[in-house]
Amino acid sequence: MASAARSATRAFLRSTPATSSFRPAARSARFALPQGFRASARRGYASEAGEKKGGSGGIFALAFAVAGGAGAYFYLNGESTKGPFVPTKEDYQKVYDEIAYRLANETDYDDGSYGPVLVRLAWHASGTYDKETGTGGSNGATMRFAPESDHGANAGLKHARDFLEPVKAKFPWITYSDLWTLAGSAAIQELGGPVIPWRPGREDKDVAACTPDGRLPDASKDHRHIRDVFNRMGFDDREMVALIGAHALGRAHTDRSGFEGPWDFSPTVFSNEFFRLLVEEKWNQRKWNGPAQFTDKTTSTLMMLPTDIALVKDKGFKQHVERYAKDSDAFFKEFAEVYVKLLENGVPFTVKPEDRFVFKTSE
Ligand code: HEM
Numbered sequence: 197m198a199s200a201a202r203s204a205t206r207a208f209l210r211s212t213p214a215t216s217s218f219r220p221a222a223r224s225a226r227f228a229l230p231q232g233f234r235a236s237a238r239r240g241y242a243s244e245a246g247e248k249k250g251g252s253g254g255i256f257a258l259a260f261a262v263a264g265g266a267g268a269y270f271y272l273n274g275e276s277t278k279g280p281f282v283p284t285k286e287d288y289q290k291v292y293d294e295i296a297y298r299l300a301n302e303t304d305y306d307d308g309s310y311g312p313v314l315v316r317l318a319w320h321a322s323g324t325y326d327k328e329t330g331t332g333g334s335n336g337a338t339m340r341f342a343p344e345s346d347h348g349a350n351a352g353l354k355h356a357r358d359f360l361e362p363v364k365a366k367f368p369w370i371t372y373s374d375l376w377t378l379a380g381s382a383a384i385q386e387l388g389g390p391v392i393p394w395r396p397g398r399e400d401k402d403v404a405a406c407t408p409d410g411r412l413p414d415a416s417k418d419h420r421h422i423r424d425v426f427n428r429m430g431f432d433d434r435e436m437v438a439l440i441g442a443h444a445l446g447r448a449h450t451d452r453s454g455f456e457g458p459w460d461f462s463p464t465v466f467s468n469e470f471f472r473l474l475v476e477e478k479w480n481q482r483k484w485n486g487p488a489q490f491t492d493k494t495t496s497t498l499m500m501l502p503t504d505i506a507l508v509k510d511k512g513f514k515q516h517v518e519r520y521a522k523d524s525d526a527f528f529k530e531f532a533e534v535y536v537k538l539l540e541n542g543v544p545f546t547v548k549p550e551d552r553f554v555f556k557t558s559e
Contacts, residue, residue: 281369285553288378288396291367295360295382296558302359309464310359311383312446317356318380318539319442320349321373324407325541327430332411333542336401337372349412352452373398377539385557387445389466390532393552397545415455415501416487419510422503429541435534437507437516441527442535444470448499454487457499468528471521473498474508 299311306312321339324332338344339353360379364372374396381392413425426436444467448455460469478493479500490500507513520527536552 283369283396287367288370288394288553289555291363291370291375291378292382292555293558294363294366295379296386298359298363299383299386300558305355306447307458307463309387310356311387311464313353313356314359314379314383315442315445317353317360318377318383319439320353320412321376322538322541323413323425323429324411325429326407326411327428327541330542331405332407334373334377334539335398335543336405337376337398338401338403338406340372340400341403341406343409344406347409347412349409349414349453352449370396371398371400373400380535380539382555384466384532384535385555387464387466390528391554391557392532392535392539393554394536394539395545395547395549395552397547398543413503415453415503417503417506419506419513422506422513429538431534431537433512434516434530435537437513437520438527438530438534439538440504440507441468441470441520441531443501443504444468448489448501450486455489455499455501456484456486457489457491457497459498459500459504461498468520468524470504471517471527474500474504474517475521479505 295314299309299314302310317339318334321337322334324344325334326332339350340357344350345354356379357376360375363379364370364375367375370378377398378394378396381394384390384392411425411428414421422436422440423433426439431439443459444463444465446463447458450456460467460473462469473492477498479490480493482489482491482499488502490502490505492498507517520530
C-alpha cells in the first residue's frame with residue numbers, strides 16, 4: 197500500500213507542469229504518504245535489532261579503533277576470523293532501503309512522514325560548518341551530545357535521531373555522521389525530490405568537537421543574517437536561496453521553534469511550491485500570540501518565516517526565487533548540487549567526487 201502511494205506520488209509529480217501551480221483544494225497534507233502500516237504493527241523490529249547492538253558494543257568500539265578509516269568495520273557476530281568489513285555501495289544501498297522502508301511504514305507522525313525532519317537533521321548537522329576554521333559540519337555527528345543537542349535551533353531533532361536508531365542498530369558499521377547525511381539524501385529522494393549523490397567517509401567525534409551555539413540561522417532575522425551565516429559555510433546568494441527551498445517540506449512547531457504551520461499544501465512532497473507561493477501569494481503578518489511570522493491571504497493556513505520573506509525583499513535573492521518559482525527543473529538540479537555541497541563541507545573524503553553513490557529510490 198505504501199509503495200502504491202509512492203508510485204502515485206511520483207506519477208503525480210511527473211504529470212505536474214514545471215511551473216507547478218496546483219491549487220490548495222487539490223492537495224492534502226497527507227498526500228505523499230497516506231496512512232500505511234502503523235509503527236505498532238512492527239514492534240518486533242527495534243528490539244530485535246537492539247539486541248545485536250547491545251551484545252557487541254564494546255568489541256565494535258575496539259574494532260573501530262583498529263580499523264579506522266572510511267567505515268572500515270569488523271563484523272564480529274560469530275565471524276571473528278573474517279577481518280575488517282569494508283562496506284560497498286551495495287551495503288550503503290541496504291541502509292538507504294531500510295530508511296526508505298521505515299519512512300514508508302512509520303507514518304503516524306506529523307503530516308505522515310519523518311522525511312522532512314530527516315532533511316532538517318542532515319542540514320543542522322552540516323550547517324555548523326565554518327570554512328575559516330574548518331570546524332563543524334557533518335563530520336562528527338556531535339549533535340548526539342549536549343550542549344549541541346540542547347541548542348535552541350536543534351529542538352525537535354531528537355525525533356529524527358531516534359527514528360534512525362533502529363537503522364544504526366541494524367547496520368552498526370555505519371557512522372552516525374554518514375547515517376544522518378545518507379538519511380537526508382534518502383528523504384529528499386523518497387519525497388519525490390532530485391537524486392542526491394552521496395559518498396561515505398565521515399567519522400564520529402566526541403563531545404569536545406561540539407560547535408558553539410549560534411552557528412545556525414535565526415528565523416526572526418533579515419537578509420544580512422542569512423548572508424552572514426551561509427557565507428561562513430561558503431555559499432553564495434544563489435546557493436542560499438536553493439537550499440532554503442527545502443522549506444517546501446515539513447512544518448514549524450510551536451513546541452520546537454515557536455513558529456507554527458507548513459509552508460505549502462504538500463509538506464511531504466519535494467517541490468518548488470515554496471517559491472511559487474512566496475511570489476504569487478500575498479503574505480500578511482500573522483496576528484497571534486507567538487513570534488512574528490507571516491500567513492497567506494487566501495487560506496490563512498500557511499506560513500512564512502521572516503527569513504523566508506527576506507528572500508523576496510532582497511533583490512539579490514529575489515531573482516533566484518522568481519527563477520525557481522517558474523522553473524522547477526532548475527530548482528531540482530541546483531538544489532541537488534548545493535545539498536550535496538552542504539552535506540560534504542569539511543569532510544576529509546577518500547572517495548572521489550566522481551565516485552559518489554547514486555542510490556536507487558524505492559518503487
Ligand atoms: C535562513 C535559513 C533557515 C532558517 C532561519 C530556518 C528555520 C527553520 C525553522 C524555524 C523551522 C521550524 C522548526 C520547527 O519548529 O520544527 C524549520 C524547519 C525546516 N527547515 Fe529550515 N531554516 C533555514 C534553512 C533551511 C535549510 C537550508 C534547509 C535544508 C536544506 C531547511 C530545511 C527545513 C525543513 C525540511 C524543515 C521542516 C522540519 C520538520 O518538518 O520537522 N531549512 N526551518
